[in-house]
Structures are given as C-alpha cells and as structure tokens.
Amino acid sequence: MTSPSAVGLQAALRSCRHPVAFSRDLGREPVAATLLDEPLVLWRDTVGEAHAFSDLCIHRGTALSLGSVEGDEIVCPYHGWRYGTDGACTLIPQLEDPTRIPSKARAQRFRCEERYGMVWVALEEPRWPLPEVPELESDEWRTVLCGPYEWRCDASRQVENFTDFGHFPFVHPGLLGDPERPVVPQHEVEMDGHVLHYEIVRPEAPATDDFPVFANEEREQPVRRNRYRLHLPYTIVLRLGWGGDEGMVYFFASQPVAADQCAGYLAIGRNYNLEQPDEVLVEFENVIFGQDQRVVESQRPEQVPFDLAAELHLRFDAVAVAYRRAMREQGLAVT
Ligand code: FES
Numbered sequence: 001m002t003s004p005s006a007v008g009l010q011a012a013l014r015s016c017r018h019p020v021a022f023s024r025d026l027g028r029e030p031v032a033a034t035l036l037d038e039p040l041v042l043w044r045d046t047v048g049e050a051h052a053f054s055d056l057c058i059h060r061g062t063a064l065s066l067g068s069v070e071g072d073e074i075v076c077p078y079h080g081w082r083y084g085t086d087g088a089c090t091l092i093p094q095l096e097d098p099t100r101i102p103s104k105a106r107a108q109r110f111r112c113e114e115r116y117g118m119v120w121v122a123l124e125e126p127r128w129p130l131p132e133v134p135e136l137e138s139d140e141w142r143t144v145l146c147g148p149y150e151w152r153c154d155a156s157r158q159v160e161n162f163t164d165f166g167h168f169p170f171v172h173p174g175l176l177g178d179p180e181r182p183v184v185p186q187h188e189v190e191m192d193g194h195v196l197h198y199e200i201v202r203p204e205a206p207a208t209d210d211f212p213v214f215a216n217e218e219r220e221q222p223v224r225r226n227r228y229r230l231h232l233p234y235t236i237v238l239r240l241g242w243g244g245d246e247g248m249v250y251f252f253a254s255q256p257v258a259a260d261q262c263a264g265y266l267a268i269g270r271n272y273n274l275e276q277p278d279e280v281l282v283e284f285e286n287v288i289f290g291q292d293q294r295v296v297e298s299q300r301p302e303q304v305p306f307d308l309a310a311e312l313h314l315r316f317d318a319v320a321v322a323y324r325r326a327m328r329e330q331g332l333a334v335t
C-alpha cells in the first residue's frame, strides 16, 4: 500500500545493490523479501550460495517462497515444478515426456551476493561496487549486527536521519548527544561521484554505565571524530575515533522495500572491548533506532523531498542539501 504523498521509486534504484536480509537469517528454507516493490524469494543451494529470484512461478504465479529447496533446486509449492540456480525449470512432474520442458519455463533471477553479513541484490546491472570496509573483514575487529530496523518511511528518510547531526541532543539526550551543547560544528561536504565525504568532530554524551559502548570513559567533555562516506543511494560508512587507536566503524544500509517502507541493516565493527557481549551494543542500538523511528515515521512526505525548495535548510544541514543534490544528479531521485 502506497501513501498518496509518496513520490514513488525511481527506476534507477534498480541498478544499485541493496541489502535484503542478514546472511544469518537465510538458511535452507526459502525466504520472501521485497525490494523496490518487487517480491523476491531468497534461497541457498547445497554449497551455501545465495540466490534471489522473482517470487513468482511462471506456471500460475504462485509464490516460490512458499515452496522448498531440494538440493540445488527450488520447488514450487503448487505443482512441484523445479528451478535450478540459473533460473531454468528442471522438472515439470505433470509432463509425460520429462524432456519437453519449454524454454519459457524459467524463474527470473537477479544478481545476488553476500558481504558484511548481508545478502545484497541488484535488480539490474549495478552501476557501482559495494563500499570497501576492510575493518569488517579483519580478524582484529569484532562485528556486531543490529536490526533489521523496519520503518514506515522511504529509505531516503532513514538514511538522512543517520546523517543528521542536529537531532542528537534532542532525540538521544544522554546517549548520543549532550543537551547542553546543541550547536552543530562546521563541516564541509565533498562530492566524489556517487559518494559524499564529510567529517565532523562533535560533542558526545559520556559513555554511561547502562551502555558502556564508546571508548571515551576518561574524558570529561568527550568529543568524537566522525568520518562519513555516504554511498548513494542508501549506504553509509562511518568511522569513529576518540584520538587514540581505538576505533569503531558503523556500516549502515537501508533496503528500499516500497515507497513508504524500508529496513535498516547495521554492522558495527570495533577493535576494543572485544570481550563485551554483542547484546550490549545491540540493545543500545535498539534504543537509539527506536527513538529515531518515532520521529522519522511522522515526517511528511514519507520520502525525502529532493527539491531543495521543499523544506527549510540551514547551514548545519549541509549533508542533507548535498544528499538531495547528489541523488538528483545521479538520476536516483525525481528532479
Ligand atoms: S504454479 Fe508453480 S508449479 Fe504450478
């Protein structure tokens, strides 16, 4: 169901990689997912490789995700037709002559890969590679997965919220922001093709006993250096530092499910507190994302209005302005 105020999904988004599931949630059973209004079935073959097909059997339009996986084939639940990893139908049990499978009998297959603990799908040939985040593939770092955070808004609103500095002391007082220090420090945004670069050193709430997640216990007015790379359309790599060797990386990607629906996948890497149980960070992020969700789901329209005249931008909204511009320039948003 699409709300009347939603602008709609740009076709160009089909040529981008988007997360559709955490790898750990895709086992031997087929899983249904939706990407850009397109129903998908995800499944794994016998060597564990992930596949993404249109969730539709060509015979009678049944959802393949209701079926099962047998060996290297996915089996339709209605009449038992089977499809191999290349999408071609391999068996029609009702045929007298089993060799007479029409060539039209195929499942539509999409490009699917796994990285950073997530399953990625592009509905058309992707324009850009996935961001490189070596920390998430290093043995010296520990990665925690949080989410998926399913929100009733367009992926652009969820991503923009992740880039928004002004809200920290108000939406996350005592956790991410200090209400006594609401001024957003100066920052410049550089555009490098489809990637925005920016950096900010900002006041942070001290690590609390409830959530001792940041490496800043010793500092009275802690500041945190944040280096961002926003890869259009919906992926953010944020590297945090406190001036020492300790570092954190936040890798966030939002799945555009529909024009007013998205799911956020977060992978957090760190090279300190390696013994800390994952739940501490997961619970912390669940609180943060819950605080954000309430506010962001209330925003109208549900999608970021990419026309710069549509909302009121001040100097500290530089990232939002650059994001809107870049999305339009790359043909990812309505101009
Ligand atoms: S609908 Fe899938 S086999 Fe008939």
Ligand SMILES: [Fe+2]
Binding pocket: 161, 167, 171, 172, 288, 292
């Ligand atoms: Fe937030």
